[in-house]
Amino acid sequence: MPQSQRDVRNRIASVRNxxxxxxxxxxxxxxxxxxxxxxxxxxxxxxxxxxRMTRKAAxxxxxxxxxxxxxxxxxxxxRVAVLLVTGDxxxxxxxxxxxxxxxxxxxxEHRSLGxxxxxxxxxxxxxxxxxxxxxxxxxxxxGFSDRPSFSDARRIAQDLIVAYSDRxxxxxxxxxxxxxxxxxxxxxxxxxxxxxxAAVLDQAPGGLREEEHQQDGxxxxxxxEPDPAVILARLVPDYVExxxxxxxxxxxxxxxxxxxxxxxxxxxxxxxxIGDLTLQMNRARQAEITQEILEVVAGAEGL
Amino acid sequence: MAHARFPVxxxxxxxxxxxxxxxxxSTRTAVGTIGILARHEPLLGLLEPTELRLYxxxxxxxxxxxxxxxxxxxxNRALLLVEEAIAxxxxxRDELQSRLTEARSALERAPEGSxxxxxxxxxxxxxxxxxxxxx
Numbered sequence: 461m462p463q464s465q466r467d468v469r470n471r472i473a474s475v476r477n478x479x480x481x482x483x484x485x486x487x488x489x490x491x492x493x494x495x496x497x498x499x500x501x502x503x504x505x506x507x508x509x510x511x512r513m514t515r516k517a518a519x520x521x522x523x524x525x526x527x528x529x530x531x532x533x534x535x536x537x538x539r540v541a542v543l544l545v546t547g548d549x550x551x552x553x554x555x556x557x558x559x560x561x562x563x564x565x566x567x568x569e570h571r572s573l574g575x576x577x578x579x580x581x582x583x584x585x586x587x588x589x590x591x592x593x594x595x596x597x598x599x600x601x602x603g604f605s606d607r608p609s610f611s612d613a614r615r616i617a618q619d620l621i622v623a624y625s626d627r628x629x630x631x632x633x634x635x636x637x638x639x640x641x642x643x644x645x646x647x648x649x650x651x652x653x654x655x656x657x658a659a660v661l662d663q664a665p666g667g668l669r670e671e672e673h674q675q676d677g678x679x680x681x682x683x684x685e686p687d688p689a690v691i692l693a694r695l696v697p698d699y700v701e702x703x704x705x706x707x708x709x710x711x712x713x714x715x716x717x718x719x720x721x722x723x724x725x726x727x728x729x730x731x732x733x734i735g736d737l738t739l740q741m742n743r744a745r746q747a748e749i750t751q752e753i754l755e756v757v758a759g760a761e762g763l
Numbered sequence: 764m765a766h767a768r769f770p771v772x773x774x775x776x777x778x779x780x781x782x783x784x785x786x787x788x789s790t791r792t793a794v795g796t797i798g799i800l801a802r803h804e805p806l807l808g809l810l811e812p813t814e815l816r817l818y819x820x821x822x823x824x825x826x827x828x829x830x831x832x833x834x835x836x837x838x839n840r841a842l843l844l845v846e847e848a849i850a851x852x853x854x855x856r857d858e859l860q861s862r863l864t865e866a867r868s869a870l871e872r873a874p875e876g877s878x879x880x881x882x883x884x885x886x887x888x889x890x891x892x893x894x895x896x897x898x
């Protein structure tokens with residue numbers, strides 16, 4: 461039996477309300493995405509300059525990188541920490557679950573090699589999902605996934621550096637959503653600690669090398685305050701902090717991108733549903749009219 | 764007498780905090796307080812938390828609460844990479860005070876010679892330096 465006109469009309473009204481909400485969320489996410497993109501751009505000069513200085517200090521100190529504890533690989537590697545970067549809120553499509561899945565797969569891999577795994581999680585979703593699975597994270601960082609600041613990144617990086625330096629863990633991996641475009645996020649899994657010596661010392665971000673060549677045509681004697689080796693020892697942890705910060709920013713941009721896409725789909729689905737329901741309502745109305753006419757005709761014949 | 768001016772950039776992870784020509788930069792490295800004028804010799808130094816002063820002129824001084832970082836002086840340009848550069852009036856003193864207390868208790872708990880201990884000491888230095896800055 462077809463629903464009555466009034467029932468269908470009520471459903472249309474409620475779907476329309478939902479559509480208004482999803483539209484609004486889509487627009488909010490789009491605005492925040494733009495800001496998040498700007499912050500990724502804003503970080504670049506700092507990150508590049510840190511990389512440049514690290515190379516310089518490493519060259520000047522002359523000593524091998526072997527002396528730097530954060531660059532030394534541990535053998536055997538027995539304890540692994542996995543940092544999951546998720547969001548504080550859901551309604552963003554597969555954004556949170558794909559990080560979680562990749563993180564659990566990573567943990568499984570390490571466990572099969574006989575290593576113990578501890579989790580660190582940023583974002584309420586990651587923390588609560590881990591807790592739900594009965595694996596309380598070693599470190600939980602929540603409340604900033606909309607707009608992470610550098611001090612948030614530093615707090616996370618410091619905890620991990622402390623755990624690594626004081627030998628509570630031998631390897632730190634990070635799993636996060638890398639931002640490709642508003643439509644595309646890519647789950648990345650990277651080794652945070654030990655820092656790959658090649659990444660710190662050889663990486664030349666595009667264009668910078670040329671600029672340096674011009675300046676370094678004749679090597680200028682540089683005054684180091686204090687010793688270059690001391691400067692280098694501080695630059696490497698900073699490199700880790702910057703890496704964590706970049707991952708947080710990428711994850712934030714991805715989250716807003718994923719939410720924008722999810723909400724756009726939801727709005728479109730709501731539109732379709734409204735179309736279907738309107739058709740249904742018109743049919744119901746027509747059926748009612750036909751019914752009435754039939755009754756009138758039957759009544760007239762009965763006279 | 765007016766000094767020659769030279770370009771200074773203060774860059775933080777959140778973006779550029781300052782980029783102008785100034786007469787003098789006054790800050791503190793791991794070795795001690797330094798003032799940098801135009802045509803300083805090439806320098807790469809570690810910056811300690813302190814009050815950063817950028818002298819547009821003798822009277823006009825831009826001040827920042829500067830966290831740890833690096834200074835590079837080359838080709839008559841200064842580049843300061845710092846983790847934070849906060850305007851003195853924007854400092855949250857209550858928060859700094861509570862962080863300081865927290866860091867002090869962390870220092871007591873930390874085992875001797877650990878990384879944890881070193882980190883707590885750095886945090887204490889930062890909070891103390893920021894609290895000493897006049898608003």
